[in-house]
Amino acid sequence: xxxxxxxxxxxxxxxxxxxxxxxxxxxxxxxxxxxxxxxxxxxxxxxxxxxxxxxxxxxxxxxxxxxxxxxxxxxxxxxxxxxxxxxxxxxxxxxxxxxxxxxxxxxxxxxxxxxxxxxxxxxxxxxxxxxxxxxxxxxxxxxxxxxxxxxxxxxxxxxxxxxxxxxxxxxxxxxxxxxxxxxxxxxxxxxxxxxxxxxxxxxxxxxxxxxxxxxxxxxxxxxxxxxxxxxxxxxxx
Amino acid sequence: xxxxxxxxxxxxxxxxxxxxxxxxxxxxxxxxxxxxxxxxxxxxxxxxxxxxxxxxxxxxxxxxxxxxxxxxxxxxxxxxxxxxxxxxxxxxxxxxxxxxxxxxxxxxxxxxxxxxxxxxxxxxxxxxxxxxx
Numbered sequence: 001x002x003x004x005x006x007x008x009x010x011x012x013x014x015x016x017x018x019x020x021x022x023x024x025x026x027x028x029x030x031x032x033x034x035x036x037x038x039x040x041x042x043x044x045x046x047x048x049x050x051x052x053x054x055x056x057x058x059x060x061x062x063x064x065x066x067x068x069x070x071x072x073x074x075x076x077x078x079x080x081x082x083x084x085x086x087x088x089x090x091x092x093x094x095x096x097x098x099x100x101x102x103x104x105x106x107x108x109x110x111x112x113x114x115x116x117x118x119x120x121x122x123x124x125x126x127x128x129x130x131x132x133x134x135x136x137x138x139x140x141x142x143x144x145x146x147x148x149x150x151x152x153x154x155x156x157x158x159x160x161x162x163x164x165x166x167x168x169x170x171x172x173x174x175x176x177x178x179x180x181x182x183x184x185x186x187x188x189x190x191x192x193x194x195x196x197x198x199x200x201x202x203x204x205x206x207x208x209x210x211x212x213x214x215x216x217x218x219x220x221x222x223x224x225x226x227x228x229x230x231x232x233x234x235x236x237x
Numbered sequence: 238x239x240x241x242x243x244x245x246x247x248x249x250x251x252x253x254x255x256x257x258x259x260x261x262x263x264x265x266x267x268x269x270x271x272x273x274x275x276x277x278x279x280x281x282x283x284x285x286x287x288x289x290x291x292x293x294x295x296x297x298x299x300x301x302x303x304x305x306x307x308x309x310x311x312x313x314x315x316x317x318x319x320x321x322x323x324x325x326x327x328x329x330x331x332x333x334x335x336x337x338x339x340x341x342x343x344x345x346x347x348x349x350x351x352x353x354x355x356x357x358x359x360x361x362x363x364x365x366x367x368x369x370x
Binding site for chain 2: 017018019020021024026104108137140141166199
């Protein structure tokens with residue numbers, strides 16, 4: 001016996017530290033599902049675009065216009081609460097699947113996975129995922145898309161590239177919308193373009209305005225070109 | 238104001254993912270300390286993450302009585318230049334420019350991670366043998 005010692009801890013648990021190296025991305029669960037989505041879409045030959053932009057930038061208008069040029073287009077529509085845009089797109093004959101994120105500021109891969117399992121994808125060649133209106137984070141969260149398109153309207157101001165460079169950096173195409181408003185909103189294209197070139201020198205930039213189908217056709221052609229390259233690439237042996 | 242809400246929401250989503258992972262890891266024992274790597278190019282800030290994890294823990298059956306601390310290691314943004322092949326640290330996190338030659342043709346090497354690097358557990362020895370004699 002160890003007289004004089006405190007034995008109150010006998011037969012009790014005692015604590016010691018154990019260190020574990022983890023090195024796991026907090027986004028790993030999302031990235032795994034995004035990879036599965038990408039593989040699924042590739043097998044189905046559905047070229048998928050993550051469409052990003054501020055609320056009111058003209059994302060839904062862009063889809064309405066681009067649908068005239070991209071054959072067999074379907075849309076997954078991300079919105080906090082409403083289905084206003086889904087109703088609008090379906091009026092134009094575009095099959096649309098609604099996701100409401102409630103408190104979430106962007107879509108994630110699991111939401112897209114569930115949508116893909118639920119949708120009728122027969123004969124679909126293009127899928128546009130209209131992300132929740134937000135310039136901060138949608139580009140960071142992988143969904144399984146093949147490309148990112150960013151819409152930024154002239155009414156938002158010429159300072160958007162400077163204020164939100166990360167989303168411009170992650171875009172494959174930037175679309176400046178509502179160019180017909182330039183005389184009224186004081187948009188300075190030179191400043192805007194200079195900042196874009198500082199962020200991503202080779203970013204493809206298009207200018208569009210409602211009711212000018214030729215401008216949207218140019219964007220559609222670039223998407224089609226990317227798709228043809230993507231197919232060629234993914235079928236190489 | 239709108240931007241502020243948006244940023245906070247962003248960290249909420251990431252914090253939920255983090256708490257989910259910690260719930261899984263806590264099967265290995267009670268968590269005492271979590272070391273996170275937070276890249277400066279992620280757009281995430283540590284203060285809202287600390288706040289949300291604390292709140293989300295309260296709602297978690299598994300984690301609510303575990304008093305662990307979060308340690309953040311900031312990861313600098315680094316790029317590899319496709320023009321001069323040099324590896325440089327980004328000075329302005331909003332401009333991805335090679336600090337050696339000024340080229341914008343760069344590939345991001347680091348700074349976009351949000352990782353759980355290390356977890357310290359309180360491991361419980363249930364042999365009933367006292368470590369002190």
